[in-house]
Amino acid sequence: MAYSGPFQPGDRVQLTDAKRRHFTIILEPGEAFHTHKGQIAHDEIIGSHEGTVVKSTLGADYLCFRHLMVDHVLSMPRGAAVIYPKDAAQILVEGDIFPGARVLEAGAGSGALSMSLLRAVGERGRLISYEIREDHLEFAENNVDEFFGGRPATWDPRLGDLKEVTVDDLGGPVDRVILDMLEPWECLEVVRDILIPGGVFMTYVATVPQLMKVMEGIRELQCFTEPKAWESLVREWKVEGLATRPEHRMNAHTAFLVWARRLADGVTPPRPQRRARR
Ligand SMILES: C[S@@+](CC[C@H](N)C(=O)[O-])C[C@H]1O[C@@H](n2cnc3c(N)ncnc32)[C@H](O)[C@@H]1O
DSSP: OOSSSSOOTTOEEEEEOTTOOEEEEEOOTTOEEEETTEEEEHHHHTTSOTTEEEEOTTSOEEEEEEOOHHHHHHHSOOSSOOOOHHHHHHHHHHTTOOTTOEEEEEOOTTSHHHHHHHHHHTTTOEEEEEESOHHHHHHHHHHHHHHHTSOOTTEEEEESOGGGOOGGGGTSOEEEEEEOSSOGGGGHHHHHHHEEEEEEEEEEEOSHHHHHHHHHHHHHHTSBOOOEEEOOOOOOEEOOGGGOEEOSOOOOOOOEEEEEEBOOTTOOOOOOOOOOOO
């Protein structure tokens, strides 16, 4: 599937009208897109560059771009809540997802994070995605396949409970583990057993009780570094002369991110000295 260059048949194209409304079409020679402002022949778009403006038969303008990954993630069908782009970006960098990495994620959910991880591990990497629910796995597979225009050779989606996974099931330890599930503390022993020494473990949890429980679980196992926790807040700005100000609305909370690294076997983690509470 092409990600740049002139439009080709089969491309998923986002048309944006003057009111910034989006319409998605898949280009097929001879087909037309019907709007209340007339028709647009797909053939007018095929062969032209992204960023082109096409006119409908009744004279309305539509801006044409291919879907970016964020457009796909925010518009695709969902079985489970997706990891939003702002958090996926944190996971890729803080989780140090490198080209060639062997990464395990669970649950696959709707496949949103899987797409970002697949791009980052590149052609030499491998992503194994566990999902306990068959219906969710189906959403993840359809969404990922649709985005990449087929099943990526580097992706191994599996139906199953992460709690039952062993290092042998994976053909050896993995470099990174990323969890997005309700009860990640139930899988910490599996994470310990499948993660290579030095490997990065991240988990994404929505509520404060989950955050406390998973942080304590990581500390208790004594095989990880002191875990870090944070959240990211992204606030858009309206920039229009004297009206320049933050947007009134934002996604104020999505989830917390938790991060730790696997220690070598038999090592006792140095713990920070905490002052006793008065
Ligand atoms: C919030 S969704 C994940 C969304 C996904 N990260 C995305 O961006 O589309 C959480 C998923 O974890 C799955 N899950 C929960 N416990 C699991 C387990 N023990 N093993 C595998 N999957 C699990 C759930 O069925 C659900 O689909």
